Amino acid sequence: AQSVTQLDSQVPVFEEAPVELRCNYSSSVSVYLFWYVQYPNQGLQLLLKYLSGSTLVKGINGFEAEFNKSQTSFHLRKPSVHISDTAEYFCAVSDTGGGNKLTFGTGTQLKVEL
Amino acid sequence: GAGVSQSPSNKVTEKGKDVELRCDPISGHTALYWYRQSLGQGLEFLIYFQGNSAPDKSGLPSDRFSAERTGGSVSTLTIQRTQQEDSAVYLCASSFTSGTAGELFFGEGSRLTVL
Numbered sequence: 001a002q003s004v005t006q007l008d009s010q011v012p013v014f015e016e017a018p019v020e021l022r023c024n025y026s027s028s029v030s031v032y033l034f035w036y037v038q039y040p041n042q043g044l045q046l047l048l049k050y051l052s053g054s055t056l057v058k059g060i061n062g063f064e065a066e067f068n069k070s071q072t073s074f075h076l077r078k079p080s081v082h083i084s085d086t087a088e089y090f091c092a093v094s095d096t097g098g099g100n101k102l103t104f105g106t107g108t109q110l111k112v113e114l
Numbered sequence: 115g116a117g118v119s120q121s122p123s124n125k126v127t128e129k130g131k132d133v134e135l136r137c138d139p140i141s142g143h144t145a146l147y148w149y150r151q152s153l154g155q156g157l158e159f160l161i162y163f164q165g166n167s168a169p170d171k172s173g174l175p176s177d178r179f180s181a182e183r184t185g186g187s188v189s190t191l192t193i194q195r196t197q198q199e200d201s202a203v204y205l206c207a208s209s210f211t212s213g214t215a216g217e218l219f220f221g222e223g224s225r226l227t228v229l
Binding site: 006009042043044045046049090092101102103104107 | 149205219222
């Protein structure tokens with residue numbers, strides 16, 4: 001079984017500032033890692049994913065995340081946020097054994113202010 | 115549209131009534147998932163259908179919850195004798211089989227309010 005911890009429930013940030021949303025996971029097997037974004041009144045959409053290879057993965061809208069196996073982390077970063085990045089961000093994990101059943105964290109609400 | 119479609123978008127019901135929530139996945143997707151999103155609790159896995167295999171029901175919280183998927187396409191999540199703690203947004207997602215690991219396509223959800 002896996003679990004995901006997103007310690008920050010809300011992150012306020014000013015526009016054009018950098019942001020990091022933290023994600024830590026726990027698993028006894030190899031995992032795939034994901035970030036999903038949920039804009040207001042919309043369904044979740046995939047932002048980026050780590051399956052294998054380079055530990056730094058780039059996603060849509062200028063976001064990137066780095067897989068750190070020793071720290072069991074997969075933090076999401078963006079060097080300069082925009083108002084339109086205001087949304088809820090979910091970190092998720094699945095095992096590599098087949099199937100796409102995801103375990104999600106509780107989400108981080110990113111609020112970008114002028 | 116080409117996305118995952120869920121209905122109703124909003125449902126208000128009285129405690130003790132049964133409700134049915136419908137999900138129409140993206141055409142050609144063999145996997146279908148139901149999740150529940152409660153305030154402050156993230157997304158809770160409920161059930162997973164993959165092709166003709168037996169569904170993974172390990173996330174269903176009680177025997178009041180059931181789901182079926184007819185013809186490998188449309189799915190219905192049924193909640194019997196609803197309780198106030200069932201109030202949440204019920205999300206459906208679909209995906210291809212392995213090869214696109216983790217790329218679930220979500221609908222906009224069905225918001226259930228139990229009075």
